[in-house]
Amino acid sequence: MKLLDVITGVAITEANVAAKILKDPKLTKMLTIAWRHDHTLPPNVIARLGPRPTEHSIAQAWSKLLDDTLRRNDYGNLSADGKFDDWLTRLYINGQADYEDINGEGGDALGAWKALSIRGLLKPKDQDFNRFTSIKQLQRIRNDRDYRRELDRIKDSERIEKMKREKSDIVLIDNERYYVIAPFNYGACYIFGNAEGYKPNFCTSSSSGATWFKNYAPNGIIVSIVDKQNMDNKDGKWQFHAATNQLVNGAQENRHDLRGNDEKFSKLFPGLMTQIADAILANADQIKEMSKDLVRGGGYDATKEVELIKNKYPLSYASGQEDTDADEPETEDGPGRYRVTMVNSNRSAVIPAESREDVMAQVMRRNPNITRDQLEDPEQFTIERLPDEAPAGE
Numbered sequence: 001m002k003l004l005d006v007i008t009g010v011a012i013t014e015a016n017v018a019a020k021i022l023k024d025p026k027l028t029k030m031l032t033i034a035w036r037h038d039h040t041l042p043p044n045v046i047a048r049l050g051p052r053p054t055e056h057s058i059a060q061a062w063s064k065l066l067d068d069t070l071r072r073n074d075y076g077n078l079s080a081d082g083k084f085d086d087w088l089t090r091l092y093i094n095g096q097a098d099y100e101d102i103n104g105e106g107g108d109a110l111g112a113w114k115a116l117s118i119r120g121l122l123k124p125k126d127q128d129f130n131r132f133t134s135i136k137q138l139q140r141i142r143n144d145r146d147y148r149r150e151l152d153r154i155k156d157s158e159r160i161e162k163m164k165r166e167k168s169d170i171v172l173i174d175n176e177r178y179y180v181i182a183p184f185n186y187g188a189c190y191i192f193g194n195a196e197g198y199k200p201n202f203c204t205s206s207s208s209g210a211t212w213f214k215n216y217a218p219n220g221i222i223v224s225i226v227d228k229q230n231m232d233n234k235d236g237k238w239q240f241h242a243a244t245n246q247l248v249n250g251a252q253e254n255r256h257d258l259r260g261n262d263e264k265f266s267k268l269f270p271g272l273m274t275q276i277a278d279a280i281l282a283n284a285d286q287i288k289e290m291s292k293d294l295v296r297g298g299g300y301d302a303t304k305e306v307e308l309i310k311n312k313y314p315l316s317y318a319s320g321q322e323d324t325d326a327d328e329p330e331t332e333d334g335p336g337r338y339r340v341t342m343v344n345s346n347r348s349a350v351i352p353a354e355s356r357e358d359v360m361a362q363v364m365r366r367n368p369n370i371t372r373d374q375l376e377d378p379e380q381f382t383i384e385r386l387p388d389e390a391p392a393g394e
Contacts, residue, residue: 017085018063040100075111109138172279197231200250271320
């Protein structure tokens with residue numbers, strides 16, 4: 001005869017600890033006594049069982065609590081390993097641990113042991129699970145200095161795998177140079193920040209990122225960018241949120257200098273912002289559908305998002321366009337008149353020259369204190385080639 005879980009109504013299998021307990025009347029009785037004396041059990045579970053729970057219903061409820069504990073630890077799902085259910089149940093009925101001990105400490109302690117064991121990282125004396133007779137003994141594994149670094153690495157890996165399964169995003173660009181996504185949940189932001197390459201300090205990919213994602217996402221689309229050729233550097237990862245005037249590299253340098261970051265992005269990635277805007281428009285329907293749960297009114301409006309991008313990041317959006325317009329004459333260099341302007345003082349001079357290079361050479365000859373680096377820094381000097389003068393009589 002199959003047993004039914006009184007909470008879920010689902011048949012429980014022989015591997016489930018409830019089935020094992022209910023086969024042994026003595027074990028069933030001991031569990032019932034321990035349950036009735038445990039004041040740390042979840043109130044909602046107690047309420048569901050009613051004032052006079054049967055031994056049968058207590059065994060099933062206990063089994064579900066154990067499964068939940070073992071499924072949610074930091075190092076992977078342990079609920080399928082029957083020996084852990086048996087071990088924790090034995091501690092419970094013998095009065096060595098209550099539910100709070102098991103749920104608050106037991107699951108993580110068992111997860112840590114299992115994670116190290118299956119990777120062959122345990123010392124011989126710690127490999128034999130049968131020698132552990134309490135949760136406190138297992139906790140020594142987690143606190144051991146020799147194991148702590150490995151456990152942190154494993155925990156990060158497990159979290160990344162979990163986030164990969166849960167992430168929701170749209171890939172806007174994926175080519176030899178760039179990988180660009182629009183994330184639609186915290187999982188996608190976390191993977192972008194932590195899976196590989198430089199670890200950016202974006203709040204949306206931090207340990208508290210779920211809260212920040214919910215704060216930003218309803219206001220407008222978030223776009224996350226990886227420069228595959230430079231992904232181990234702070235400038236190899238960028239993120240922008242036009243709705244809140246943000247465009248920052250992985251270190252969030254000059255976070256509040258939108259114009260400066262727009263200029264930097266335009267120079268690092270000419271033409272990329274236009275490609276991103278085009279990709280948003282090309283995926284408009286899918287973006288709208290996938291963001292319905294984030295945005296009131298039925299998801300992101302791709303057209304409005306692109307207009308916002310054009311307005312907030314004009315230099316990045318305009319960058320690279322001259323390279324794609326073969327009919328537009330080249331006016332940046334060559335013989336002609338150039339206006340050289342000192343940004344701080346707004347003083348300028350018009351200099352006839354053979355090329356932009358010739359202009360800089362003339363300026364440095366006339367002003368030995370001015371360097372090439374200064375002339376090439378747009379925050380100090382601008383050099384503009386003026387239109388050719390029309391011949392007299394025209």
